[in-house]
Amino acid sequence: xxxxxxxxxxxxxxxxxxxxxxxxxxxxxxxxxxxxxxxxxxxxxxxxxxxxxxxxxxxxxxxxxxxxxxxxxxxxxxxxxxxxxxxxxxxxxxxxxxxxxxxxxxxxxxxxxxxxxxxxxxxxxxxxxxxxxxxxxxxxxxxxxxxxxxxxxxxxxxxxxxxxxxxxxxxxxxxxxxxxxxxxxxxxxxxxxxxxxxxxxxxxxxxxxxxxxxxxxxxxxxxxxxxxxxxxxxxxxxxxxxxxxxxxxxxxxxxxxxxxxxxxxxxxxxxxxxxxxxxxxxxxxxxxxxxxxxxxxxxxxxxxxxxxxxxxxxxxxxxxxxxxxxxxxxxxxxxxxxxxxxxxxxxxxxxxxxxxxxxxxxxxxxxxxxxxxxxxxxxxxxxxxxxxxxxxxxxxxxxxxxxxxxxxxxxxxxxxxxxxxxxxxxxxxxxxxxxxxxxxxxxxxxxxxxxxxxxxxxxxxxxxxxxxxxxxxxxxxxxxxxxxxxxxxxxxxxxxxxx
Numbered sequence: 001x002x003x004x005x006x007x008x009x010x011x012x013x014x015x016x017x018x019x020x021x022x023x024x025x026x027x028x029x030x031x032x033x034x035x036x037x038x039x040x041x042x043x044x045x046x047x048x049x050x051x052x053x054x055x056x057x058x059x060x061x062x063x064x065x066x067x068x069x070x071x072x073x074x075x076x077x078x079x080x081x082x083x084x085x086x087x088x089x090x091x092x093x094x095x096x097x098x099x100x101x102x103x104x105x106x107x108x109x110x111x112x113x114x115x116x117x118x119x120x121x122x123x124x125x126x127x128x129x130x131x132x133x134x135x136x137x138x139x140x141x142x143x144x145x146x147x148x149x150x151x152x153x154x155x156x157x158x159x160x161x162x163x164x165x166x167x168x169x170x171x172x173x174x175x176x177x178x179x180x181x182x183x184x185x186x187x188x189x190x191x192x193x194x195x196x197x198x199x200x201x202x203x204x205x206x207x208x209x210x211x212x213x214x215x216x217x218x219x220x221x222x223x224x225x226x227x228x229x230x231x232x233x234x235x236x237x238x239x240x241x242x243x244x245x246x247x248x249x250x251x252x253x254x255x256x257x258x259x260x261x262x263x264x265x266x267x268x269x270x271x272x273x274x275x276x277x278x279x280x281x282x283x284x285x286x287x288x289x290x291x292x293x294x295x296x297x298x299x300x301x302x303x304x305x306x307x308x309x310x311x312x313x314x315x316x317x318x319x320x321x322x323x324x325x326x327x328x329x330x331x332x333x334x335x336x337x338x339x340x341x342x343x344x345x346x347x348x349x350x351x352x353x354x355x356x357x358x359x360x361x362x363x364x365x366x367x368x369x370x371x372x373x374x375x376x377x378x379x380x381x382x383x384x385x386x387x388x389x390x391x392x393x394x395x396x397x398x399x400x401x402x403x404x405x406x407x408x409x410x411x412x413x414x415x416x417x418x419x420x421x422x423x424x425x426x427x428x429x430x431x432x433x434x435x436x437x438x439x440x441x442x443x444x445x446x447x448x449x450x451x452x453x454x455x456x457x458x459x460x461x462x463x464x465x466x467x468x469x470x471x472x473x474x475x476x477x478x479x480x481x482x483x484x485x486x487x488x489x490x491x492x493x494x495x496x497x498x499x
Contacts, residue, residue: 054223054271054278055198057190060469065433065498067192067391068341069185069464070348072376075166075208076320076355079121079402079418080426081447082365083136085153086125089445090404094120095415098405102448109161109420110358110409118446119406119415122362131437138369141377147437148380148389148430150497154441154450157400157422157457162209162356165399165422168457170214172486179218179477180226181461182347184486185468187217187224188475192344195289197227200345202333204231204326204371205353215349219479223275226349229336231329235290254281293339296332306378307335314371319364321354327371334375338382341392355398358407359417380430393432393467397460401425404447423449427460433467435499455494462491467498 081087095117103113123136129146142149159165164174171178179187182199191198201215208214215226229235258277265273296304304310308331317327330352337348354368376396383389400422406415424443430436441453462472465486472491476483 054221054274055186055191057192058188060189061471061474062469064467064469065391066393066431066467068344068346068348069182069393069395069432069468070337070341070350070379071181072372072394072396073169073208073214073349073351074355074372074396074398075205075210075351075353076162077165077398077400077402077420077425078355078368079357079361079365080153081402081404081418082121082123082361083138083369084134084151084426084428085443085447086123086134086136087121087404087443087445087447090118090447091120093118093446098448107160108403110407111403111405111419112408112410115408116405117408117415118404119418129437131439133437133439138366139373141373142380145377145380145430148384149436150429150434151439152427152429152441152455152460152497153424153439153443154453154455155401155425155427155457155460156450156454157425160400160420160422162399162420163213165420166208166210166214169397169399170210171218172458172461172488172491176213177218178216178484179220179224179486180215181464181486182215182226182349183217183220183224184465184475185347185470187220187477188465188470189346189468191346193340193346194344195285196293196340196343196345198346199224199226199349200340200347201226201228201349201351202231202336203228203351203353204330204333205321205351206323208351208353214351219484220477221271221275223278226347229294231324231332235294289343293343294336296335299335303335303382306374306382307331308374308378309335311374314367316363316367318367319354319360320356321352321364321368321371323354326352326354330371331375331378334379335382338379338386338388341383341388342386357402357417358409358419359412361417383431389431391432393434393464394430395427395464396429397427398425401447427455429497433499434497440494440496456490458487458491459494461487463494463497466493 081090097117123138125134125136127133128135128143131147133146133149133151135143157165157168159168159174168174170180186198215228217225227236261273261277296309309328311327313327333350337350340348352372357364380389380394383392400420401424402418403421405419407417407419408414424447441455442451443449444451465472465475472485472487476485
């Protein structure tokens with residue numbers, strides 16, 4: 001094609017893409033310009049709203065029950081057998097081996113099959129709430145919320161190592177480069193927050209095995225990725241202006257940069273350019289919103305006390321969870337999550353990595369449970385008291401559970417901890433359209449496998465999206481010639497979970 005023919009073709013295409021949108025869109029552009037959503041140049045060019053504000057609210061497939069999600073990701077995998085799923089038979093069989101045929105085709109991360117024996121739990125259990133839900137003595141605060149909780153004791157997965165398991169839980173498949181749950185929700189629905197990201201990540205403890213892959217947008221545009229907030233200093237690096245740069249000069253510079261990016265967007269139609277525009281504008285708005293968000297000075301003393309934001313360290317602090325005052329950062333993160341939901345943030349991911357107890361289970365699990373028990377119970381009660389729990393889905397989950405066998409790795413004290421176990425584990429939810437006060441599914445009498453109502457991780461994903469008014473079969477994105485979705489080629493909605 002000659003340069004002249006190329007010019008004519010591009011000119012014709014530009015004319016069609018601008019004029020075919022119609023005068024109605026031009027009128028809408030004028031209205032949105034008055035509200036500051038579109039710049040005059042963008043409105044006159046007929047660039048769609050989604051290109052300038054890619055996180056604008058989008059309609060769900062059907063009426064939703066939930067508006068926001070707080071995902072309490074307990075990375076490392078807590079022992080469900082010592083927290084949520086009592087097994088008297090396991091205690092009876094403590095110290096006994098499993099039949100060899102049960103172990104023939106099973107893979108473990110560290111257990112040596114030939115000398116492995118069952119490990120009972122030293123916990124005491126009691127029933128709570130009108131529903132009579134079982135909790136161990138390590139969770140005295142959370143147990144007071146039993147009637148709001150759906151306890152799922154029949155989760156299962158095929159991944160027995162941390163990073164693959166965390167990717168499966170977060171992305172629907174144990175594969176790099178995929179969008180996470182929070183990315184899919186903001187992609188499908190946008191966000192109500194104007195001055196904060198739609199998807200925020202808060203961390204405590206050591207840091208998860210999966211790292212940033214657990215809040216990546218994958219092949220979706222980067223504005224759908226989670227934004228990591230720090231526990232100290234500025235919540236987001238480089239958010240503040242350098243000394244000597246007045247706000248009005250920064251605004252003028254951003255306007256020039258926006259104009260250049262919009263020109264390039266109109267030529268290339270590259271969604272990453274739209275992401276860049278949106279990110280610059282959001283960062284500008286966050287300069288006032290983020291400091292206000294993390295300033296807890298307006299919270300009452302009773303609220304701060306309920307979450308344990310200023311509580312003293314546990315007298316027996318120990319193990320993986322005792323890192324950089326994680327008990328304070330986790331409590332603060334739970335309170336920040338409530339404040340973010342109030343401000344329209346769609347998905348808040350609170351990650352606490354501490355639960356990989358291959359040894360020293362009793363002491364370490366006691367401490368980790370103490371770190372999270374009070375703040376999570378306070379979060380549930382605070383949301384409920386403010387009328388937010390009905391529209392906020394709170395999820396506690398991990399990549400898998402722990403074995404009923406004691407770990408016997410030569411380098412560890414034998415039978416003082418548990419190995420990775422994907423064949424049966426526990427996840428719980430509250431609020432956001434969930435029918436609380438019920439236990440769904442059962443593991444077998446020693447907690448080895450699922451005995452009733454199995455739930456795969458993709459079934460959980462399908463149901464979570466349903467609560468937000470999204471059909472998991474329809475929420476797709478085409479990449480490399482294939483329509484991808486969070487549930488991959490699996491997943492079914494579990495109606496009995498939904499109120």
